[in-house]
Amino acid sequence: MRTYARRPPRSAWGCAMLAGLCLMSFACSRDSCAPTPAAQPSKEAATSSRAQPPADPAAVSGTVRFRGVAPAARRLRMSADPYCEKANPGGVKRRDVIAAGDGGLANVFVFIKSGVQGTYAPPAEQVRIDQHNCNYVPVVSGAMVGQPVAIHNSDATLHNVHAMPRLSRGFNAAMPRRGMTIVRKFTAPEVLIRIKCDVHPWMETFVGVTTNPFYAVTGQDGRFSISGLPPGDYVVAAVHPKLGQTESRVSLLPGAHRSLDLEFVKP
Ligand SMILES: [Cu+2]
Numbered sequence: 001m002r003t004y005a006r007r008p009p010r011s012a013w014g015c016a017m018l019a020g021l022c023l024m025s026f027a028c029s030r031d032s033c034a035p036t037p038a039a040q041p042s043k044e045a046a047t048s049s050r051a052q053p054p055a056d057p058a059a060v061s062g063t064v065r066f067r068g069v070a071p072a073a074r075r076l077r078m079s080a081d082p083y084c085e086k087a088n089p090g091g092v093k094r095r096d097v098i099a100a101g102d103g104g105l106a107n108v109f110v111f112i113k114s115g116v117q118g119t120y121a122p123p124a125e126q127v128r129i130d131q132h133n134c135n136y137v138p139v140v141s142g143a144m145v146g147q148p149v150a151i152h153n154s155d156a157t158l159h160n161v162h163a164m165p166r167l168s169r170g171f172n173a174a175m176p177r178r179g180m181t182i183v184r185k186f187t188a189p190e191v192l193i194r195i196k197c198d199v200h201p202w203m204e205t206f207v208g209v210t211t212n213p214f215y216a217v218t219g220q221d222g223r224f225s226i227s228g229l230p231p232g233d234y235v236v237a238a239v240h241p242k243l244g245q246t247e248s249r250v251s252l253l254p255g256a257h258r259s260l261d262l263e264f265v266k267p
Contacts, residue, residue, distance in 0.1 A: 051118030051212075054230040058252035061225035062259050064110065064218050064238050065103035068266035071096055071242075076202045083157035084134035084200060092135070094202065096242045097266075104222025105264060107140040108240045109192060109208035111215035112226065113247060115234035120212045122146035126183065129205055131159045131175070131197070136205035140192070140241065142215045143207055146185055151195075153180045160198040165190055168209070172198070191239050206241045231256070238262045 073093040078084040098106040122144040130137045132154040143149050151161050153175040162172045167188035175182065186193065186209045197203035208215060216224040226236075231254045237247040243264045250260050 049118045051116075051120050051230070054228070054254070056231075056254040057227060058229045058231055058254060058256045058258070059225065059227035060229065060234075060236060060250055060252065060258045060260050061223070061227075062261045063222045064105045064108045064224060064240075064262045064264070065222055066097060066099040066105040066243070066264050066266070067103055068264075070099055070266075078134060078200070078202075081134065081157060081200060083155065087133040087155070097240075098220070100221055102222075103263075104218070104220070105240065105243075106218055106220045106222065107138075108218040108222070108224070108238050108262075109140050109142060109206070109215065110218065110224040110226065110236065110238045110262070111142070111191065111208060111210050112212065112229070113235040113237035115232050116212045116214060117230070117232065120144065123213070124148070126150040127207070128152065129195075129207075130154050131161075131203070134159075134200055134203065136195070136197075136203055138205070138217070140206045140208070140217050142217055143186065143209050144213060145187060145189055145209055145211050148183045148185055149207065150181050150183045151175075153178060158199055159203070161195060162198050163193060163195045165193040165209075168193070191237075192241060194241075204241075208239065236260060236262070238264075240264060 073095045076092045076094050078088060126148045127141055127143040128150050130152045153159055156178040158176045160174050163170050165186060167190045168186040171184055173182050189209050189211050191208040192206040193209060195205050214226050214229055216226050218224050229252055231252050233251045235247055235249055237245055239245045246262050246264055248260060248262055250258055252258060
């Protein structure tokens with residue numbers, strides 16, 4: 001099982017500064033989720049709502065599957081940039097929907113859409129996204145509100161990183177040299193934020209930004225695992241950059257390890 005889940009250090013549990021953002025819940029359409037602002041909490045309320053590590057944490061894990069006919073692979077035309085063409089001898093075929101033989105779907109952002117109580121501080125650990133051989137790696141990642149997102153250029157060519165969030169401030173940064181890194185933070189929860197390259201139109205990556213650490217990204221087998229959860233009733237949502245969203249409810253008792261499978265159907 002391979003996920004890209006990121007967890008904050010234990011010392012990061014609880015936050016007051018992010019209380020206003022953390023108390024938002026999500027309202028989702030097919031393609032994206034936007035937070036529904038809650039009433040402004042008082043300072044006392046913010047302090048009292050800090051989440052504590054659960055004594056007997058629960059977990060939910062399973063597989064996201066795709067059922068249907070996946071779109072055909074597209075051949076990427078990189079001839080506009082000789083560096084990219086040389087870095088990908090023979091060309092590249094892009095598959096927007098990557099499903100294993102049993103339907104396991106890669107690159108799905110799975111998160112707790114509602115039901116999480118209290119506030120969580122973002123970890124200091126950077127989420128890393130690389131530009132390598134004229135593609136973004138990984139395709140989907142996750143970050144908490146306020147967590148540093150480092151975007152690196154491993155290529156000896158110009159990339160232009162263009163982030164297009166709806167709820168945070170966007171950015172548009174030229175990265176002309178190999179070895180450059182920019183670090184940015186998103187200030188509001190949003191699933192998913194698209195980041196593209198203005199030089200190479202095939203380059204795009206997606207970041208799911210949440211107010212808590214309970215998320216994961218499916219690997220090639222479609223598996224995900226979210227652990228460390230307090231007991232509660234949750235809505236678990238899965239968002240794929242091209243297929244939209246699906247969700248399911250799950251109730252977790254203390255220490256429970258529940259299995260949950262999610263499915264995208266495309267006739
Ligand atoms: Cu580029």
